[in-house]
Amino acid sequence: MASSLVKAGIAVAGVGSMGVGGLAISNYIKSMNNTVKSALLTQGYKLTSSLPTSEQNIAWAKVTNTYKLEKNQDLKIKEGEVTESDIRNWCKNHMEVQSNDSVLKKASKWCVVYYSFKDKLNEEKLAMETDEKALDGKYSSLGDLTEKVNAVTPVSGTGNENGRKLKKWCETMVYSSYKDNSEYQVFKGHCTKSAVQG
Template sequence: MSKSIALGSMAGIAGTGTCGYAAYKMMQPSNVKEVLIKNNFKLTSELREQEREAAWNKVLETYKVEVAENTKIENKTSTEITSKDIEGWCSKALEVKVKDKDYESTYSKATKWCVIYTSIADKLKSDNKTLSTDTSSLASKYSSMPQELKTAISGQEGEKVKTWCENTSKRFFLGSEDTNYKNLINYCLA
């Protein structure tokens, strides 16, 4: 084999490798939004306009009962924050670059507050189940609840049980073995 053919072949291989690497790098997600989409999340911000407002309100209701110190997105209490605050935060968060120092935290929060999800209430509705609104019936179920739930509800009044059931239904549905879901099924259905 001649020297020029060998050099030409090596240059071609190197060029192909460089092009392949460049194509690979271009296909890698560069920000939170692209990573969420790559991981099969559907973004609330990409819903049709007429669906978006209801979806952001659902996120707000879930935020109020689910937020913890490590998932908080604003310097506001859960009673002060609005759906517009969450929507605005998500808009900025989706643009955070993968190489940014806040990427991991932002991505984690975005998986909770910026994507379409199923709440326990959604799951109940799809299963044709409804929460009981009869406070005396709910009060009678109080005695059979585990102590940890009694402590969370802090009282036998049916109204407190009803409020607890309503708030719990706004939580994320994590599967049929989820403790919140199981407690709601056992103590809150009509």
């Protein structure tokens, strides 16, 4: 009888150990699958690094311009000047790390394929207005944007100062990420060539 109890005790201990061991293995496998890369892919993002090389170069250049516009304290990958190589390397070095909110937020902004105002203009077959006189005429309709455009230092030239400011503002803002159609519509209204009436 005692030997039966011992055998039963050993069997229960063995099953318990397997349960703990199985839990440990399961947690390890989950942690291996909880990388930034897997989180991004699960959320439906396409990684910039998965593009063909020729497309990657264009995409990394685009994200560098967007970074200059949209970085904030939560999205900074480092202090100071950030280059295309810095962003590319940051993304490469953080894809296989454990996912956490901070890193995932940055990776979902800087390491994935996204749509910019420029992409949207191309899709709609619209061109940026480059004529400073035409842009000078649009300046009076800026409304709430006037202060932001006035903060821009225009390229050197004579005349049409407000047009030169608006031109530079438009050339910068074209790299904004497209996430809000109303922001895009404001940009488009001030920065694209007027349709020619036929």
